[in-house]
Amino acid sequence: MTVKVAVIGGGSTYTPELADGFGRLADRLNVDELVLHDIDSTRLEPVAAVCGRILRRHGWTGTLTSTTDLVKALEGAHFVLVQLRVGGQEARLRDETLPLAHGRIGQETTGAGGFGKAMRTVPVVLDLAEQVGWHAAPGAWIIDFTNPTGIVTQALLDGGHRAIGLCNVAIHLRHRAADLLGVDADRLEMEHVGLNHLTWERSAVVDGVDRMPELLGEHGEKLAEYLEFPLELLRELGAIPSRYLRYYYLTEHMLARQQAGHLRAREVQKIESELLELYRDPTLDTKPPQLLNRGGRYYSDAAVALIASLHDGRGDVQAVNVRNNGALPGLDDDAVIEVQARIDRDGAHPLPQRALPAEMLGLVQQMKQYERLTVQAARTRDRRTALLALMANPLVREYDPARGILDALPITTKL
Structure with missing residues (x-):
């Protein structure tokens, strides 16, 4: 069976990371056709060009196309990966600055900023999902990487669409913890639980032994520095929180930091401008180091692994956004949560979770x-x-x- 993947929002500066994954991991998932779609041709053109060079360097034999025609992109697609930013980076900057005038945190996925982004994004993604139903292959999967992922996935599933939400926070943190423990990330099983951008790692098991005490003890200072949390707080929690939990546990500190002018949106605008200029270099055929600063590290590994398991039904375990279905006590079955799930051709099946404190x-x-x-x-x-x-x-x-x-x-x- 041939595999067609359509990337909606293909002009994103994240996309070369994704292309690298499809090329690098082709032995696991052989994509025959990759289509990049975007409404902004000025971004799509340089991004598609560098993606083509990256794929050729990996010896990828599939067909890469780019288009501003949504129907053309969706026609016959088996997997539709959604990575939109409705309103662009200017809207993100507004999300991060508008709440500050009212004494509240400004952030693109949490608080009032995340609400603003959701209000713009959910209607667009739901309209797109209808188009997927009309034009994509029967049974096509929607893989949502668009923030706020948990809210967008909740809307998609409530609307009856075949969708799974994906975020790279869990895989990034697993690799960081594995590095601290000196083990291969594939050997480390982390108990990732909560909602998107509101999660904790409650255990870190290597060969049957929970090494969370070691992470919080021997490696606690390095972990706290990376997460930007007080070490004492990590040890009181007895778990590793997502960095996004700083906005809830350290609200006044984070608000003061933003009011002093530290806004991620401005950093990202600068990074994106630099990346797009690099992508225009006709000799560039690898991911530039600056892409790591964009925040999408391991996105390609997570996306390829998810699509591969949905395609071949191998049953990999991966952190995704999925219906609870009784996995996490205290929440309704239809609530979308972010936990480890077993992935097969029928979708994501959340693994049973311990009750949260x-x-x-x-x-x-x-x-x-x-x-x-x-x-x-x-x-x-x-x-x-x-x-x-x-x-x-x-x-x-x-x-x-x-x-x-x-x-x-x-x-x-x-x-």
């Missing part, structure tokens, strides 16, 4: 209700629902900031 479960439950309200607001464009969603988010909470942020959001459809 009260302090973790309470935050997860609150955030899941925020996510559900946000999906509803994005689909209905109902102002009251949008306001309640912002008030349900622990990084916004209060009525006045929520109302002020909502009034200032440049959302096309009036709420």
Whole structure:
């Protein structure tokens, strides 16, 4: 059977990382046709060119095409990988700055910034999913890498679409922990649990032995430096939190940092400009080192492994966003969570999880209700629902900031 993969948002500076994975891991997943789609041809052209050179260097024998025609990209596709940024980096900068005027965290996937991104993104991705149903191959899978991944995946599954959410945080952290322990990452099994960008690693098992105490003890200082967390907090938690949990555990510190002008959006704009210029070099046929600064490390490994398991049914275990279906106590079966799941041709099957302690479960439950309200607001464009969603988010909470942020959001459809 031939395999066609369509990448929607193919003009992303992440895409050469993805192309490298398809070329490097072709023995596991032999893609016959790779189509890069983007509405911005000025980005798509240099990105597609460097992807072609990277694939040729790996000896890849498939067909690479690029197009601004969505129907052409989707026709007959077996896997549709979605990596959109609706509104571009300017919208991200707005997401990170607008909440600051109301004394709240500005961040592209959490808090009010993540809400703004979800309100723009969910309707676009749902429209795209309808197009997938009309034009892609029967039973095509939608792989969502678009942030906020948990909310977008919840919307897709609630809409009846065949979708799985993917994030590179879990695989990145596994490799970092493996390096600290001095073992191959394939030997390390981490208990990754929570919601997208709201997760903890609760164990780190190598050859049947949980080495989490060693990570938090002997390697605690290095781990704390990487995560930008106080070492004492890591040891109190007894787990490794996602770096995104800084916004919840260290809210005042992170807010002050942003108010002082430290905004990731501005860094990314500079990195993207540099990358696009590098991609225009006709001699470049490898991933430039600057791509690591963009934040998509191991994205290709995660994406290729997921698509390969969905294709061949091998049953690999991977951290994905999937329906709970009873795996994590304390949440509804239809809630989308991010946990280790076994992947086969029928999809992702979440592995049973230990119950979360009260302090973790309470935050997860609150955030899941925020996510559900946000999906509803994005689909209905109902102002009251949008306001309640912002008030349900622990990084916004209060009525006045929520109302002020909502009034200032440049959302096309009036709420």
